[in-house]
Amino acid sequence: MSIGTFLQDQVLGMAWLKELIGRGLSALGVDLESRLGGSLHFFLYDMVKIMVLLTVLILIVSYIQSYFPPERSKRILGRFHGLGANIVAALLGTVTPFCSCSSIPLFIGFTRAGLPLGVTFSFLISSPMVDLGSLMLLTGVFGWRVAAAYVALGLVVAVAGGTLIQALQLEDQVEPYVRCPGGEEVPQEKLTWRDRLSYAWDQALSTGKKVAPYVLVGVGIGAIIHNWIPQELVVKVLGGNGPFGVILATAAGIPMYADIFGTIPIAEALLAKGARLGVVLSFMMGVTTLSLPSLILLRKAVKPRLLGIFVGVCTVGILIVGYLFNGIQGMLL
Secondary structure, three states: OOHHHHHHHHHHOOHHHHHHHHHHHHHOOOOOOOHHHHHHHHHHHHHHHHHHHHHHHHHHHHHHHOOOOHHHHHHHHHOOOOHHHHHHHHHHHOOOOOOHHHHHHHHHHHHHOOOOHHHHHHHHHHHHHOOHHHHHHHHHHHOHHHHHHHHHHHHHHHHHHHHHHHHOOOHHHEOHHHHOOOOOOOOOOOOOHHHHHHHHHHHHHHHHHHHHHHHHHHHHHHHHHHHOOOHHHHHHHHOOOOOOHHHHHHHHHOOOOOOHHHHHHHHHHHHHOOOOHHHHHHHHHHHHHHOHHHHHHHHOOEOHHHHHHHHHHHHHHHHHHHHHHHHOHHHHO
């Protein structure tokens, strides 16, 4: 076994854990070939795998994030202009492990600090859609080719969306309280590596508690799809080359509220049942970027016209990415 395959299958994919749980259930007399037994196996394996990976990855990402507090992020973004600023904002979003709702206060802070509107929207799109933790977890589930393509295209959507919003000159569509300058910057204290590690551990615990219910629901839905919904139905609705699968998946994701960790088990089960790759990934992007709760919260900061343009830009970007993934699925899987 090559090092790359070992890392993907045994370290990130935790195939050893799947086998271990399967043996444990078999020893208890559970028939893994039955629907109930297969669902239980899927649920226990995915729940443990995702929570373990999530804890480790949030530890790493939060340690990195401790070097990029909001005030420092503002200063970094303030040094760049034009397309370069949008690219840096999108990349900065990858080191902030926030869901869409958690990203909005930072978006407000950046906008209030005087950063260009398009730059702040590049961050707002990238932060929930793409992060370092999702890259590693996607690699463990779908392989490094899919993970790398997802992150790359997610960054393209963030940069293109922010650039377009900037070109439309929509500054007057931000609510007045957001455009008012904030108070003086609060100097950031110099942290030791122990302080950063303590911060990372606190973030891992708090994030784990916050996302665990969504992971629980996501894995539960995934287990039902994986063992109870007929494969023929999934293939008929979301498989093949029909034009509506990506649209349906994107629309289905909007009413939900979860981060990427809660959507991965559902996407994994759909893919195993025969859904197209672009369909499941557009569903994930729809949930993480355009969830209804985050749109309601964002409406408090921007006016309806800007909110509509944001939704439209993200939707078009997600659809393009979904159809593109459908076209290159054979190259990635």
